[in-house]
Amino acid sequence: MIRFLLRRLVNYVVLCFLAVFFTYVLASLTFDPISLLKAHKPPPPAATIADKVHQLHLDQPIPQRFLTWFTSVLHGNFGDTVYGSAIAPDVWERAGVSFRLFLFGTIFAVVLGVLVGVSGAVRQYRFSDYASTFLSYILIAMPVFVLGTLLKYGATELNYATGSSFLLFTGETTPGFTGSFGAEIWDRFRHLILPTIAIGLGPAGAAYYSRYQRNAMLDVLGADFLRTAAAKGLRRGRVLYRHGLRVALIPMAALFTYGFATMIVGGPFTERIFGWYGMGDWLIIGIQTEDTNLTATVTLFVAVCVLVSGLLADLAYAALDPRIRI
């Protein structure tokens, strides 16, 4: 078992490295931060441009640039942005912001998706099944930036209608807010609701899990072992829960990594819309300013997230399915 996980870990680490390497090379090839500098009016003097080129190591071949950057990353230094400020100091804070967003979003998506999927399968062809199916179709068809804006709009209307301001949708905390520990948590919670819903219902969110869970459960519902369980004299509820759901959860573990990687794509949109300054926001800045170091740093974060989610999924898989325990 340990060896299996170690092997997977090595596999993921290699993938992470390749992902970062490719992004770095691609970005280096396509980005041209100097042209942005040149576009300034009046154009900066040639010496300034030459300085910048040197400062960004643009006078070196790409593999060497990557090597330099990557070695410094191993020492905890993520290089500088095109404007010359160090990336490293902000990394942990931004990573934390994104992490909080994804953590709650993922939990929300998985729990809701499994519940809806299972009830859809068990109550196949009933009204609730049709309704949840249709709703998940709409969610699948809705890009996260539409969903996020819609939630924001809805929240405004709701706050207005109830005359309160319970739902907050800008930033992680109210600026300047101080209070007891409990009050701060409460403040954070109110900020967290809408982005969590956006992530949880967005791409590869609850709708994605519920569709797969419904199918997995339908597969299991036809299985012989449920009949054996019923023939033992177990009641229907117990048969479905102890034997059906338990087995139908297994394939979901394999899906989780895919789902999580796709969910990350929703990050930049959600962060932008709700004013969270996390990694997603940084990615957009990185690409807009044509900043290789910044983009590669965010890619590294994404890859590490996928790595962790992959390992978690493997663990869950092993815990759920005795057939792969070794």
Next chain:
Amino acid sequence: MSESALLTVDNLDVSFPSEAGRVRAVRGVSWQLNQGEVLGIVGESGSGKSVSSLAIMGLLPERARVSGSIRLRDRELIGLSDKEFSAIRGSRIAMVFQDPMSALTPVYPVGEQIAEALRAHDRTRSRESARNRAVELLDLVGIPNAANAAKAFPHEFSGGMRQRVVIAIAIANDPDLIIADEPTTALDVTVQAQVLDVLTTAREVTGAGIILITHDLGVVAGFADRLMVMYAGRTVETGSVHEVYETPRMPYTLGLLGSVPRLDDDAHRPLVPIAGRPPSLVDLPAGCPFAPRCPLAIDACLTEEPPLIGADRAVACIRTDDVATAQQETEDVAELATRIYADQTPLSVRSEPKPRDERELVLDVRGLAKYFPITKGVFRRQIGEVRAVDGVDLDIAAGETLGLVGESGCGKTTTLLQVLELAKPERGSISLFGEDVAELDRAGRKRLRRNVQVVFQDPIASLDPRMPINDIIAEPLRLYDLPAAQVRARVAELLELVGMSPEHAARYPAEFSGGQRQRVSIARALALEPKLVVLDEPVSALDVSVQAGVLNLLAELRERLGLSYLFVSHDLAVIRHVADRIAVMYLGRIVEIGAASELLDRAAHPYTQALLSAVPIPDPSAERSRDRIVLVGDRPDPARPPSGCRFRTRCFTYAALPEPDRARCADVVPELREQGTAHQVACHYPKVRGVI
């Protein structure tokens, strides 16, 4: 019938909605079962036998409509709530299902699954005590080292072992009634024999009544007290097992008995095929549902469905007297069936060939071996190998059928694929028509390929579903660039040859029944006029009545076209019917080979004897008086075969040997050695024993 009936089914009716309309799966069936009695229910697919058993268990899907009455003692079961039924299921009625591979929940240890059945009906029982009882039950059903086995997961068990666990669950609460729905169909014959033994034990221990549902007339013959034959959702004949087998009165029952190949009868008796298929249960026409297929049908049969007349011995047919009259002339039921189905049954057609040594060898396999590597890690480092085929010698003379028989995993399919690849084997040599395939060039291989064709097992999977029959049969012809007109003519000719009509050429495989599709496969194999046809379990996916027709066709084609067959099968009774010579395979090696009659009558290898003994004979008297050999244990893992003789771990001869003699079995791999005439055995201590 007595007042103390354990189960009374009265006018049971089950129907389902379907796209085509309401399917009346069970139509007014009534019967009783007494305490401790074994009732066999026999029928082909679609006869309603499984549906009625699920109705008794209350496990039909919600959309099923059930009417009539099912009483367990005095308790009416139809209409019970889930809660009420749950209290009965597993405690008073238990069930054993067909496919043991999927009958257990994969994520819980087997002991826990048995304990769950115990605790479901006795809340006061502690976990500890349930666990202990589970171990006792595992021991009872013959699982070695039960205490440890209880902690194992289902995937660690073989099919036979899993079925034992399912039986342990069924008898956990000492039920009054056990329903076994095709409990051995998915298992190898030697394992089937073991499982039937366990069921017998279960019956003795619990004193329960048993309902055994099966399509296999052999299995019920040895096991059931009473028999009920179902057709199109109704009972068509019922009686004691002896009565039904010895004096069948319904033509359908007779046909079934005539269509089964038997180990103990004349090997060249043509089998009785029942033409046609069971009717659709959506819109049953008036009259007897069997009438369209019945050789004795008269106009009266088409007007009204005959009722089941009689009590303990009952038949639903108006022509019973004619059958009875016909039986006065011949005692033998198979003979009787052949006479009544005379129109459909071809005459026996085996001609006397030249002596074997004067004929050319079409296939000569020497020392063939195929190892599959077991690899590990990203770099596919090899850590072991499965010796799927390990030193096989066999040959086929022109015009001869070699039957290659063995249980699943013995390497017979690998052997056959190796022959068909026409490529140099890893080890050993393969010669076809005197040419060593290792020395063939591309053109030579193409030339040889024309002469070796194949028919596969699965009539659904072996034809491309997206191609019309015409293209399927024409494909090999087009490969050799025949002109279009010639191809068309040849396709028509081939369809005629296999007993189909040329008009069928434009249709798709899905429009045909399994038997017809298998005929198309045969037509395709014959397109290039091969000399050797390799048949891989060609009838094992077919119902018996259809199987008979295909077997007859194969026999006829062999005569007409002078073909040689390599016939691979797990079913010795079928092999006996078609083969001139038989080779028995176990774990990658041939253990016995010889002329069919010689080998069957004078089997000398313990495995062959066990295999023969495990094949049930559809004759209650013969079956019950047979000498039984039930093998112990499972087939060993082919990646780790036992040293020396591979069979010794399950061998009764080995077990009975004095210690010093055993060393030879453990150390020396037995080679094939002459045993009498035209008969070779790979055993250190061969001993002829009649087991049929």
Next chain:
Amino acid sequence: MILDEDAAAHPPTDDRGPSAPSASRGALVWRRLRRNKMAIAGAVIIVLLFVAAFTYTWYWPWSYTQPDLTAFLTAPSGTHVFGTDNDGFDLFAETMRGLQKSLIIGLLVAVLSTGVSALVGSVAGYFRGWADWLITAIVDLLLTLPGFLILAVLSPTFRGKTWLLFVLLIAAFNWMITARIVRGMTLALKEQEFVRAARLMGLPSWRVISRHILPQITSLLIVDATVNVGGAILTETSLSYFGFGIQPPDISLGTLIANGTSSALTFPWLFFIPAGFLVVTVLAVNMVGDGVRDAFDPSSTRGARRADRRELRAERRAARAAGRDS
């Protein structure tokens, strides 16, 4: 559950010959599809959207290039049914123009990427070897490196170039997962007896693939192409939302939504109308895709996804195999 009922309901025609000529496969699929109300509704919507988008110049007085200088930011009214934006452009004309672009991109990407998937997947599955290894490696890499990220990084290269390049790039990062499914199905088909029979008959490999393997996969490919239309439209809009996709003065639904987002709370029509069109388009495409899937797959429970299930099973097998290796 394994019941006799299926066999009883549809017994194959008797051994003497088929009784009635049954409908061809195509007709059968068509009949099933016609019965599916969701799919029909989806198809009608798509046709309407197509017609409306590509013929609007014939029936609509305003063009997306000519602003109405008398009306800035007007709410929907008689003259401008969808209102106008802050430069006075008619929103209906803009939406139709955007829809045109989105639909075309969706179609092109779907056809391109599905074709590539079929080819690469079947070749990899049939011949194994390096192609097989490569696909698996690329799909694994895509797991850690979402296509969105790569496309965003590449966005500077197609700035100012034709949008067709954009189409090619979306397609280039869209085929891998389908290719992997096709590969898995090819592996399974290769073991099927009819393929084995064809091979042992001496049919050359390319003919086995083209005549026996690809035709079996057609239904999956059609379904996949349909679903890809929706996916491609979403990818396009997502990229355009951040300015990484369609560049002004070209218009797509993505650019329109991006422009409308900031004013969603004040001038809701600017956001909700293009967003609504986007959601309805993708929803309709997915409804058709699902209907086609069910029509092709007689055993499918409605709404259940066979291909997904297959993939799930493949995943399960892969995980098990991976487990066994160690």
